[in-house]
Amino acid sequence: MNHIKIIKYAIVISAILSLTSCADTLIGDEGELDEAVFLNYRTKTDLELPFENEWFIGAGGKTILQNHHFIPHRHQRYAMDIIQLVDGKSFKGDGTKNEDHYCFGKRLNAPGNGKIVALENNIEDNVPGVLNTDQQLGNYIIIDHLNGEFSYLVHFKQQSIRVSVGDTVVKGQEVGKAGNSGNSTGPHLHYHLQTTADIHDGMGLPTQFNSYYANDVFIERGTPVQNQVVRKD
Numbered sequence: 001m002n003h004i005k006i007i008k009y010a011i012v013i014s015a016i017l018s019l020t021s022c023a024d025t026l027i028g029d030e031g032e033l034d035e036a037v038f039l040n041y042r043t044k045t046d047l048e049l050p051f052e053n054e055w056f057i058g059a060g061g062k063t064i065l066q067n068h069h070f071i072p073h074r075h076q077r078y079a080m081d082i083i084q085l086v087d088g089k090s091f092k093g094d095g096t097k098n099e100d101h102y103c104f105g106k107r108l109n110a111p112g113n114g115k116i117v118a119l120e121n122n123i124e125d126n127v128p129g130v131l132n133t134d135q136q137l138g139n140y141i142i143i144d145h146l147n148g149e150f151s152y153l154v155h156f157k158q159q160s161i162r163v164s165v166g167d168t169v170v171k172g173q174e175v176g177k178a179g180n181s182g183n184s185t186g187p188h189l190h191y192h193l194q195t196t197a198d199i200h201d202g203m204g205l206p207t208q209f210n211s212y213y214a215n216d217v218f219i220e221r222g223t224p225v226q227n228q229v230v231r232k233d
């Protein structure tokens, strides 16, 4: 297949597989298919999964079939969209309210030590399915890990963020609640690691977490991928 066919195939597959995710893309630089320079990158920060209990990887991994983020923008190429499932569903009832979604309002933590360098806390949560394309990140925090790696946690619930710019955070510290703000089809956490604090100028980094379970198997160090159920302990 040529590249165009592969891209079309990936978009169809990701549309079929995705439950709740970022709508298409967040803002940022255009990427190129052959930018493979970071594929074997080893994360420097000691990272743990940024939540409590079990979550489901709706998108994540280093291939276009596992990860709808891979093609469009290089800064979030290795991003994950993460939700919670109960009996295979991400919401109860008809899912038309954020509160129907199991992850909405759930605690989110700093995945590693660092300093808060940017955040937004005042964007209204979307009605599920109605996207805010003007404020694509919605409510978010950016953590500078002080080693050239920056964590982006995106789409928080309005007014749920409990840290301030300049704060030092430690791994596992609560930073806010999962929400549905920004360019998001429904409540979920978007997480990615990149090389800068500027969403417009940076490269996405493959992200390895330490000490977690994927589908009940202990992983000493690894990258969660699409369709895995993951937990810290």
Ligand SMILES: [Zn+2]
Pocket: 021, 022, 069, 079, 080, 081, 190, 191
């Ligand atoms: Zn996303």
